[in-house]
Amino acid sequence: MAKKPVQFTLNGSEKATFVEEGQNLLDVLRRGVGDLTPKYGCAQGTCGACTVLIDGEPHLSCLTLAETVEGRSVATVAGLENGAALHPLQEAFMRNFAAQCGYCTPGMLMAAKALLERNPRPTREEVVEAISGNICRCTGYEAIIAAILEAAGSGSAASKGRG
Amino acid sequence: MARHRGKGFACINYPIGMNLGGDPSQALVHSNPDGKFMVALSSIDLGQGMKSVTRQIAAETLGVPVEDVYVETADSDTGPHCMGSFASRGTHRVGNAVIQASLEARAVMLEAAAEELEVNAEDLVTDGKGNIHVRGAPSRSITTAEASGAAQFKQGKTVSGRGIFLIPLSEVDPDTGEMTPVSCFAHAALIAEVDVDDETGEVAIVEINSAYEVGRALNPKLIEQQLVGGAWMGTSHALWETTEPYYPSREHGPVDFNEYVMPGPGDIAPHNIAVLERPAPDGPYGGKGPGEMCANPVLPAIANAVYNAVGVRVDELPITPEKILRGILANGGAKPQARR
Numbered sequence: 001m002a003k004k005p006v007q008f009t010l011n012g013s014e015k016a017t018f019v020e021e022g023q024n025l026l027d028v029l030r031r032g033v034g035d036l037t038p039k040y041g042c043a044q045g046t047c048g049a050c051t052v053l054i055d056g057e058p059h060l061s062c063l064t065l066a067e068t069v070e071g072r073s074v075a076t077v078a079g080l081e082n083g084a085a086l087h088p089l090q091e092a093f094m095r096n097f098a099a100q101c102g103y104c105t106p107g108m109l110m111a112a113k114a115l116l117e118r119n120p121r122p123t124r125e126e127v128v129e130a131i132s133g134n135i136c137r138c139t140g141y142e143a144i145i146a147a148i149l150e151a152a153g154s155g156s157a158a159s160k161g162r163g
Numbered sequence: 164m165a166r167h168r169g170k171g172f173a174c175i176n177y178p179i180g181m182n183l184g185g186d187p188s189q190a191l192v193h194s195n196p197d198g199k200f201m202v203a204l205s206s207i208d209l210g211q212g213m214k215s216v217t218r219q220i221a222a223e224t225l226g227v228p229v230e231d232v233y234v235e236t237a238d239s240d241t242g243p244h245c246m247g248s249f250a251s252r253g254t255h256r257v258g259n260a261v262i263q264a265s266l267e268a269r270a271v272m273l274e275a276a277a278e279e280l281e282v283n284a285e286d287l288v289t290d291g292k293g294n295i296h297v298r299g300a301p302s303r304s305i306t307t308a309e310a311s312g313a314a315q316f317k318q319g320k321t322v323s324g325r326g327i328f329l330i331p332l333s334e335v336d337p338d339t340g341e342m343t344p345v346s347c348f349a350h351a352a353l354i355a356e357v358d359v360d361d362e363t364g365e366v367a368i369v370e371i372n373s374a375y376e377v378g379r380a381l382n383p384k385l386i387e388q389q390l391v392g393g394a395w396m397g398t399s400h401a402l403w404e405t406t407e408p409y410y411p412s413r414e415h416g417p418v419d420f421n422e423y424v425m426p427g428p429g430d431i432a433p434h435n436i437a438v439l440e441r442p443a444p445d446g447p448y449g450g451k452g453p454g455e456m457c458a459n460p461v462l463p464a465i466a467n468a469v470y471n472a473v474g475v476r477v478d479e480l481p482i483t484p485e486k487i488l489r490g491i492l493a494n495g496g497a498k499p500q501a502r503r
Contacts, residue, residue, distance in 0.1 A: 042419060042420055044419060044420075046419060046420035046421055047420055097384055097385070097387075097388045099210070100209075100210030100211060100388065100392060101209055101210035102210060127428075128427075128428045128429045129429075131428050132427050132428055132429060135420060135425065135427075136428075137396070137425075138210055138392045139388065139391070139392045139395075140391045140392040140393075140394060140395030140396075140431060140434075141395065141427070141428035141431050142391055142431060142434070143388065143391065144428070145428060
């Protein structure tokens with residue numbers, strides 16, 4: 001099968017790679033351009049571990065055809081920190097012990113970032129709704145909800161991060 | 164048709180670790196030339212905090228700052244033997260092995276310091292901030308890094324220690340069957356409050372109140388995290404999760420997360436926890452293990468709460484809406500029990 005060239009922005013950096021027809025974005029991110037932060041969970045869009053932002057909107061990268069990000073902007077957890085400074089959401093996740101095994105954390109962070117970008121002061125119900133597509137098996141969700149609300153309270157979570 | 168509120172109670176004794184042919188774990192501790200300590204384990208940190216807790220235990224025992232201790236759990240080929248991270252055994256078994264290894268390493272570190280300071284090692288104490296000094300004379304001191312450096316570059320000593328903790332195989336008395344399979348128990352009591360809809364059979368958790376006795380809480384935040392997350396898992400086992408909904412038939416067995424349902428962030432309820440500290444005599448600094456027990460009391464408490472709410476006794480997990488509705492039908496309607 002012929003490979004197609006695809007160019008997109010990943011966390012503010014230009015990326016050019018070849019993708020196979022039908023190859024999903026998660027695979028291209030992890031194996032094509034070496035960004036291992038989106039996690040491979042169920043590969044059918046039911047766990048949320050692979051959530052990335054495309055032009056600021058949360059998408060399940062396992063269900064996204066890689067060629068559809070041509071010319072678009074993709075953001076992953078790898079772009080959240082700024083040098084040694086963690087993103088306010090990452091800081092809040094740490095302070096609230098919002099991760100145990102950590103496998104769901106990248107997806108949770110990106111779902112939360114998308115929420116705070118469109119709604120900087122969400123209610124608890126809005127936070128719950130925003131992460132309802134992301135499965136966590138360790139924390140019982142409470143710490144994650146608390147972390148997102150805390151980051152929203154700091155007021156700077158939405159604007160930080162590259163891409 | 165109505166929603167019925169019910170309350171259920173459960174309490175548990177939870178055995179720490181297991182005993183099938185003996186239950187050992189080992190630890191190796193050594194100092195690098197810069198005075199930082201490495202703890203080598205084969206006990207895996209699944210996110211429950213194995214590395215954090217063993218790091219604390221090593222730092223406390225060695226008498227050095229916690230930031231001077233690193234824990235490596237690379238793999239079971241290169242690390243010392245460990246039975247594994249299961250049966251809530253990590254803190255108790257591995258923690259004790261880390262204490263033993265750290266004590267041996269500490270003794271060499273103090274010998275090296277004594278040689279440099281020209282005093283007896285028995286007269287030396289650590290301040291936990293990276294210094295070793297003569298008891299009662301803080302000015303006669305050497306840093307732990309200098310002591311480790313001197314040991315390795317001047318004295319030719321390895322600042323290292325070996326540790327093992329073993330709960331030996333318990334012999335069974337052939338006449339009475341008596342044995343001692345477990346040396347250490349943790350305890351918990353939990354009250355679950357639920358709403359049961361007698362039209363749909365759905366159960367909503369309203370509130371959970373619990374008390375856990377976990378020995379000394381070596382890392383209170385990690386314990387709280389375990390207890391909150393574990394109660395979620397217990398709730399999920401009680402009401403949602405199963406691979407065999409019609410066991411032994413494979414009919415309607417779930418094949419993915421669309422069908423293998425679990426409570427989401429919108430299904431959780433407030434959980435108030437009291438942690439009671441009763442240090443275990445044979446635990447590392449009194450610690451037990453909050454592992455599996457954090458899920459266990461939730462299941463019977465919810466089963467009792469459902470019975471209290473609608474009078475249906477479901478004795479096979481999970482307590483699905485279908486089982487509740489069949490029970491209500493068999494009873495000729497919801498039969499709320501006395502409020503507690």
